[in-house]
Amino acid sequence: MSLTGTPFFLTSLMLLIVAVVLPFALWGRIAGPPLVRGLARLLMLLFAQVTAITVVFVLVNNANSLYDTWGDLLGTDSHVEAARDLGPDGMGGRQVAHEPKQIQRFRPADDPKVGADVRMTDLQGKISGVRGEVYVWLPPQYNDPAYRNKKFPVVELLPGYPGSAKSWLGSLHAAQQLMPLMQSGTVKPAILVAPRTNLLPGVDTGCVNLPGKVNADSWLTVDVRKMIIDNFRAGDKPDSWALAGYSAGAHCAAKLALAHPDRYRAAVAMSGYNDPALERDSLAGKDPKLRIESNPLHILKTANAAGKPPRTALYVSGAARDGYQSGLALRQYAQLPTTVNVQLIPANAGGHTTAVWEQQVPQIFRWLGTQLRA
Template sequence: MSLTGTPFLLTSVVLLIVAVVVPLALWGRIAGPALVRGLARLLMLLFAQVTAITLVFVLVNNSNNLYDTWGDLLGTDSHVAVAKDLGPDGMGGKQIKNEPKQLQQFRPGDDPRMGAGVQMTDLEGRISGVRGEVYVWLPPQYNDPAYKNTRFPVVELLPGYPGSSKAWFGSLHVAEQLRPLMQRGQIKPFILVAPRTNLLTGADTGCVNIPGKVNADSWLTVDVRKMVIDNFRVGDRPDSWALAGYSAGAHCATKLALSHPDRYRAAVALSGYNDPALEPDSLAGKDPQLRISSNPIHILKSANAAGRPPRTALYVSGAAGDGYQAGIGLRQLAKPPTTVTVQQISANAGGHTTAVWREQVPQVFRWLGTQLKP
């Protein structure tokens, strides 16, 4: 039974009702010695406590899409088959143009709360050695005969940590919000791609490559990107690609876009951070060298010092102490053609929550429409 499915929610509700009704009906009817009666009543109370906690967990998890499967929660699933040393470009000496096409079979998304039109596939990353699900949503124009020769820009959607690849669709309602706006021509049509980012038990990868551990960077920026290009009508140039993330996903979006201006034109970061050590479970934050090299501030400084500021557009939003200062730091360093737009969110907007990020969806996609082209 899925952690995020309706059946598990209904089961939790029924069990809680049973846990309340049973003590009311049987409390005074339990027979036997005092010790037996006391033990039975204690078990009924414990059962009621467990079912109540379980229901609260299910409601919170469904609202925020923190854990997708039982394997994610219990740490029993493995999503890394191999983690070779792929070198600084994350390609392991290969050229993506020489790699054969990776055509995939897609099926409807496995959670109705993501809304209509979301499809999914199980991808085996040939370069990264990562395997995981990838969700794809096509804009209303994609199957319109008038657009049969049109290539569409793509936005990769990254959740926080812990976080499910369903989160942008299920918690932020990105497709539900954008569909009518795209139909009315108020927002340009994008293909939305949500790959798995929760790859290791009890650890945030920081979206980096760590030989022998995980190649999260190459999974997101090479394997997922190539799969989408191979299976859909999308542009393959950087101007057709962007990343968007919140919290830990915001850090990843900024870091990956600045690291790979040959693959992405823009990134959106909602309530993120620059220093990966601000996420206690970040593998990048725990490694002294990776903590520096994966910090967007360091990436931008190094590119500027080399005389090659990236052609990258960043949109950074956050409240004071929750992403805003990270954006200001990047904006102060930006040199053309790098641009950084910073939007301060009110401290009273709702905190570090999906409700705050959900409200920003139309605005950030309007901005993306000014940055990307097919």
């Protein structure tokens, strides 16, 4: 039974009802010695507590898209088949232009909550050695005959940790919000791509490449990117690509965009952080070298020192002590052509929650429309 499906929720709810009714029906009817009666009553109470906790967990998980599968929840699934050393460019000596096209089969998304127009595919990363699902939403103009010769910009959507690939399309309702705005011209059309980021059991990869462990950077910036270009009318230049993330995904979005200005023009980071060690389960945060190298602020300072500030536009939003200061630090060291737009979220807006990030979707995509072009 699927962890996020309606059948599991209904089953949990039914068990909770049974657990609540059972003590009222049987409490005084239990026969046997006092020890047996006491043990039976204790088990009924424990059963009621467990079912109540289960229902709350299912509601929270479905609302925030934390865990997609039982394997994600129990920490039994790995989506890494190989993690060889790919070098500083994350390509392992290969050139994307020389790689054969990877044509994928797409099917309707496996969760109706993300919307009827969302499709998904299972991608086998040829460079990264990662396998995982990728969700894709096409803007309303994509199938309009007037746009048949037009390529579209692309935004990769990254969740927090733990987080599901479908969180932006499900919990944040990005497609539902953007559909009318793109139809009216308020927001420029773009392809939305939501790849799996939960790749290792019980670990936030920090979107880094670590030989022998995972090549999460190459999965997102090489394999997923190439697959979209191979299968859709997507722009293949950096000016056509952006990343957007919240929480741990915000850290990834800023890091990847600054590290790969040859692949991305812009990034949105909502309620993120610069130091990966602020996420206690971060793979990068536990490695002293990676902790420094994957810090967006360090990446920016190093590029500036080399006389090559990245041509990257960042939109950073967050409350005080929840992403805002990280954005100010990046803005302080930004040198043209790097730009950093920092937005303060009020402390009473709702905290570190999907409700806060959902409200920002229209604004961040209006901003992305000023940065991206096909």
